[in-house]
Amino acid sequence: xxxxxFSIVYASAAIQKFSETELVDLLKISRxxxxxxxxxxxxxxxxxxxxxxxxxxxEAVVQxxxxxxxxxxxxxxxxxxxxxxxxxxxxxxxxxxxxINNLPEEELDGFSRFLDEDFTPEYFSDNPIRAYIMLLNFKxxx
Numbered sequence: 001x002x003x004x005x006f007s008i009v010y011a012s013a014a015i016q017k018f019s020e021t022e023l024v025d026l027l028k029i030s031r032x033x034x035x036x037x038x039x040x041x042x043x044x045x046x047x048x049x050x051x052x053x054x055x056x057x058x059e060a061v062v063q064x065x066x067x068x069x070x071x072x073x074x075x076x077x078x079x080x081x082x083x084x085x086x087x088x089x090x091x092x093x094x095x096x097x098x099x100i101n102n103l104p105e106e107e108l109d110g111f112s113r114f115l116d117e118d119f120t121p122e123y124f125s126d127n128p129i130r131a132y133i134m135l136l137n138f139k140x141x142x
Contacts, residue, residue, distance in 0.1 A: 008059035009081040011121035017048040031094040046100035046119040080128035
């Protein structure tokens with residue numbers, strides 16, 4: 001019998017904004033590790049803030065989230081959702097990624113309602129469903 005799937009969604013703020021090179025390096029390492037541990041998900045970045053969904057076997061997801069919480073590159077990590085899931089929402093991505101700061105002009109209109117809002121952990125903690133809506137909307141356009 002296979003291990004139950006589990007999902008954690010969180011928001012965090014970087015200690016300092018990530019450069020494009022730092023984001024690429026973070027993704028490369030994350031994708032390699034996630035493949036090894038059967039973890040999938042989506043990471044969104046804007047103005048030094050992240051929201052991320054990670055999913056996979058419960059033990060692997062919980063261990064990864066603990067590692068994220070201990071990562072000195074970010075702080076103010078807020079758990080927005082943590083639960084078993086019947087199936088993956090991001091099954092094809094070892095770590096899908098979108099830097100919202102760099103969206104092409106033609107894509108901004110479709111997301112304007114979301115992107116005009118604050119992207120801080122506090123904004124998402126007030127109503128965690130906002131993070132799910134944001135993640136699932138970007139999933140459709142990737």
